[in-house]
Amino acid sequence: MTNEEMIKISMKQSAEDIGCKIEDFLNDKNVYVPFKLGANAKKYYKLPIGCNFISYGSNVVAASAEDFYDITNEYINKFLFYHCFETPNIYWLNERLESKGYKVCFMAEYFLPDVNKLKELHCDYELRVLEKEEFSDLYKSEWSNALCSDRKELDVLCVGAYDGDKLIGLAGCSADADDMWQIGVDVLLEYRKRGIACALTSKLAMEILKRGKVPFYCCAWSNIRSAKNAIKSGFVPAWAEMTVKPIDVINEMNK
Incomplete structure (x- = not known):
């Protein structure tokens, strides 16, 4: 696309x-x-x-x-x-x-992603693609940006980062429109500033594109950390x- x-x-x-x-x-x-x-x-x-x-x-x-x-x-x-x-x-x-x-x-x-910038980014931890049945037990407070417990039926795909068997970061997307899936991401506090969030975001965006959908990402203008993550992940401001x-x-x- x-x-x-x-x-x-x-x-x-x-x-x-x-x-x-x-x-x-x-x-x-x-x-x-x-x-x-x-x-x-x-x-x-x-x-x-x-x-x-x-x-x-x-x-x-x-x-x-x-x-x-x-x-x-x-x-x-x-x-x-x-x-x-x-x-x-x-x-x-x-x-x-x-x-x-x-x-x-x-x-x-x-x-929105820029296909000229979007690519898999290095991560020191294992990244796993999770289908719906694989993240059904992850509706917890630490993953509240990646998953929405009030609208579970819209959550369709995740990518998790693992330190051994421990889930340390999660990017999830919700099918908020027929052709557009919105990305949210969380990383445990003690694992932040290691490039995990952007590795998860870019990986999930590419998985969404493989499925013929448009990934999109949203944040408040004042959320500099989130905006930086979008840009590092290969996204650019769209609207x-x-x-x-x-x-x-x-x-x-x-x-």
Whole structure:
């Protein structure tokens, strides 16, 4: 699979996620569309969603519910697209959303592999590919980034790093979309900074590609360690997202 094919699949999925067209992400002007969560949207999206902003680097595509049209449209026409994802401009948006009971909730950067950089990386420990039946007993707190106990049915493949018989690192992926599998990784504290995380991530990405799926990786902009792992593993920044949710949902998360 080429880089061009992967980015096209990713844009097609993002279009399904918010109800726009692939061409909207390639426009040199910001684009507004009514928000529509597609039947084949990524499985972690949960309604209600007031607005969702996505940028692949050329513009921002903003999708919102009808009640937020005026606010969203003014926002993306007031600020440069990349400033729409940062303060102080987000404060402008939040002040207007708050009267409707919503605020900015999620902000993240997403990575796709670069096939010219992706390769198996050296690891001092044995790496093993684990199919679904082989990691069913690994839903433990130390592997909470690699596996999700709330959505076990979506976890499809793992790569484990072993020191003898001891599992010391785990990368797992969830089938969050029909053609895209998301990677998460954990390494035991005492084994960190030894190149294990990037060896696991790159190995799992290649296994995903062998199965005809697109691997993707997500982290917060402030999670420098995770972003460095993505880059060391052969991934590059692909798109950014920002999602607006009800204030009571946000407050519940902050308890």
